[in-house]
Amino acid sequence: MEINLKDLLKKYKSHPYEDHEIRTPHTGVVHINVEDGQEVSGPTGRWKHRPGTLLYVLEREGNPKRITSRYTGFVAKLRKDLDGSFVQAGEPVMLIRHRLNKEEIIDRILREVLYIFPAPQRARYFFTPEVSAAMEKDKKKALNLKEGDEILIMSLMKRDTLLSYEGPAGVLYKVYFNHGDLKEQGAPLLGICSPERLPFVEKMIQRIRTEWDD
Amino acid sequence: MAKCRQVSKYTLALKKLPLLFERFVVKRDKIIIANRGEIAIRIMRACRQLGLDYVVVYTEEDRHSGHVRAATMEKGKGAAFKIANYKDPNEIFAVADHCGATAVHPGYGFFSEDFRFARRAAARNRPITFIGPRWEVIRDLGSKINTKRVAKALNIPVIPGSDEPIYSELEAESLAEELFQKQREEGVKGPSILVKASAGGGGMGIEEVTHLDVFRQVYRRIQNYAKRQFGDEGVLIEQCMKDYHHLEVQLLCSRHKEVVHFGTRNCTIQSTGRQKRVEVAPGFDPDHVAYPFDAEKVLKQIVAYSIRLAKEVEYDNVGTWEWIVTRDGRPYLLEVNTRIQVENEISACISRISRQKGPVNLIKEQIRTALGEKLRYSQKHVSFEGTSIELRIVAEDVKRGFAPWCGTITRFEFPQEPWLRVYSHVPQDEPYEIPTEYDPNLALAIVWGKDTEEAKARAKEFLLNVNIAGEDSLGRPIVTNLQYLYRKVDDILRFV
Known part of the structure; x- marks a missing residue:
């Protein structure tokens, strides 16, 4: 895109x-x-x-x-x-x-650049214990996602449902919820960037940083 | 003689005084209804019958719920308060103080079995009456483990398994192994165990394990669920009973050590998540179904055991003693629910109190006794008439493991019959979006018949005449369990 x-x-x-x-x-x-x-x-x-x-x-x-x-x-x-x-x-x-400041502008524009994995229902969302543990273990290491990966738990009407990632394979670039947040249907949950697009995104961020005056 | 007559008059007046005082106490109370949906509507009805004032609370998600509408229509805007969360005690007490409530009715779920909430209600600077048992009783019976211990000491049969919450995986696995071995020795076909969240209730957080190999995986899943939902990762392990009926005994006790039972219920028909869907009172009907055991004797037995436990702990409000009865007629105590149940209405529907008109209202009785009144009747005044069936209409996909359905209901119509009562918070004159924060329960239908045959026929007639329409965010039509309920009506009271 x-x-x-x-x-x-x-x-x-x-x-x-x-x-x-x-x-x-x-x-x-x-x-x-x-x-x-x-x-x-x-x-x-x-x-x-x-x-x-x-x-x-x-x-x-x-x-x-x-x-x-x-x-x-x-x-x-x-x-x-x-x-x-x-x-x-x-x-x-x-x-x-x-x-809006520079970082917020970057955040808004990123939503239009990244692949957004939206909330399928109005529900509370959690990372699966395995994903949480992996993210906790090495905060700097990027998490790679591919279709079918069980990544989230959707807690809806007191029932927990495992959510598999659907979308292009890539790096988890941005997380749009906090553990256990209630999210409206369609609200962004994850922002994913394909490895080949990463340089473009980094360049774009650099350009906004230069051009936007706080 | 004249003096004598005058003395008699005074004596009579003095005798009446406590009764008048009791009535006065009840009338001046104001109830805050700390719950939602159909139970809030039933509590409002009971308050109305007792002449009590009330207020309701609701959350943003529930702003269109029928309980808010009914309260504001009857008592004006000041009768409904928006709060942040039904599970926040500060919200309930803040509203109670602001509107001058003197008692809190917790309904079921939320605070109904939270002894800390009940204790806080009683111990705060401005105490309010908790409509339920004393907090000490809730604490002692709220713990399945403690209930099991007390029951064992009273020679009441309980299910084999852990006596306390387990936090160690190794300990859990060792007990699981022991329970599998025991079943094999007893010749049980397809032995299995249940892994339960210790702090859970209402059928949530329970999984069955049929092979020891997968035990650890399930144990960890339940432990995580328990930690997330209840803040306590303790897990219980017990033998999974197969081929049994789930029975309940309805008790009503007062603060004056009176104990009365309102018979039994059969709640065997449940969804895969162990959520009850069709219930019937009485618990067995030997006139309708042939049992391989003396059904009347078993019913009497579980009532007697329940009363024995209630007297031991000095139980003092409504409560449900849950039992399982195996195909060979052996009862085991499952747990005690120290609250009003969703299904109490069917017990009430078949119960009659002599000199009182019509069926009993157990919520009304619950409020009266919690406010300190005496029952004014005893077991000999209670009789039973006919059969009652409860149907829980839920927006769920039975074919997809009872997955909840989310969307907007655009039409909801059901017949009006003298033998039928329907409780629902779903408005009938405007679209209603089902809040995803709560269970997708739509309505409770209570059907009465002079016998089980008639009750079953009426239940089916009702289900055929329910008219419900709606769609989800993708325009797909509503999915409900109406057809499932219709099929299951034939299975009630039978071992199938």
Whole structure:
């Protein structure tokens, strides 16, 4: 599959933003800590160990949970009316308008370049114990995949199903889920790159790094 | 004489006082229903019959579920709270406090057999009543191993196998070898063993091993599954009984040491994953099927054993004692489910309490007893009438090992009959996408007949008149187990 990198970069440059809706992860009383339009930052530090700006505190059963920003950007559509009230799980509290950085642009473009193995169902996904062990053993070693390899466990309706890889043989270049994540049907799970395409992908990444200005 | 009459009046009033007080206690309670689907609907119905207020909880995936709709239609928007997860106790208690609930009904699954949850409900700063047995009872009987130990001490027969969870592969293999050897010595044809997740329940995390060579592979698989699903990799190993019936004894006990049974059920017809699909009450029917043993005697035996164990542990709510009965009529205690069951309704359907109108509502009885009421009747007041069959309608592909089907239901219609009750959370007037987070159970149908023949005929009539349509994301039509259920109705109560 050929892509026009120039056009893709142009598209992202014309609108380099992504809106992230911030919803309450569970029930509790909300105490808001930011203002509409305020600039907020995501986690920082070498290991992203310093939390981002405190957005709000969600207090449940006497336990305050500090909800910090996972993104750098600006607060929009703040629900100030929720301040001090008991909310249900999944209640939208605000939006964070985030400007995509270089690495994120690379990630978005890679999705169009790699062969994507999508989630066949809305389910939770795990690597098989054998694959997990192999990845854990040597983190730097690339995992080669070919059709029929049993690679994932799909946990759906309390039943575990082994998933075999279907697609072109290649190197597991990108993993789009965390162990046990719930993924929607069709969401990318794995990004696979054929060995002959690897140099092209590496070159493309290099070009984005040079051309994109954070 | 006048003075005497006056004293009598006061005495009478004093005698009535505890009863009035009990009723007052019940009426002022508010129940939080910590479950979903059809059981939430049945709990709502029981609350309504008792005149109790209630609230329900739901997750994002369940926002279109019938239990949310029914609650909001009856009590308004404030009666349904969206939570992050049914398995998060903090969510349940936070909502309970916010809406002033005084008791929590766990239904089945989720927290129903979680003694830590029941203990927390009782021990927190603002205690709420756990609608179920005392947490100590749940802890003691919730462990299959402990139940086995207590039963053994009371001379109640149990299945040969491990007495405690096994964490060592070598130990497991040694026991497996011993169980194979024992069966060979007993002349069992095709000996096999079961490997079970110790912390599991409801038929999940169980595999059969027929050859010792593959034991380690299965052991590791179950261990991994147990760790992932229950956070405990302990595994149980026991002899796999073949050619048996799966029976249950329904008990109801109160906080006042009263014990009453509501007969037996037969739950032998199960999917390959050991999920029950057709259940019938009573457990055997010698008028309908010829058994190679004295069926009445076996039923009496398992009821007596169950009551013996219940009294020993001072059981104090509804509970199910699960048994297997082999073709030669030998019963073995399997486990105790310290909760309401999916299938309790068929026991209720054939039970009558003298001076009470119509069938029993076991969930109502469960709530009453958990809130401290006395039963107000004893075993001699309980009688049984007819046969009841439960059919679990599930979106699953029977031909593909009962694989769950995911998609959207566009039509769901079933007949209305006086001998039929259908519980379903699937809306009948709008499309419904089956959440993939939970089992694809669609409905429970409870059929009653004056005898087994009539109940079977009615069950088949019902199944022929269910109208269900839907499609998956690729446009393929819905797959259900309706035809399987129809075929299986003929097999009920028989050793086939």
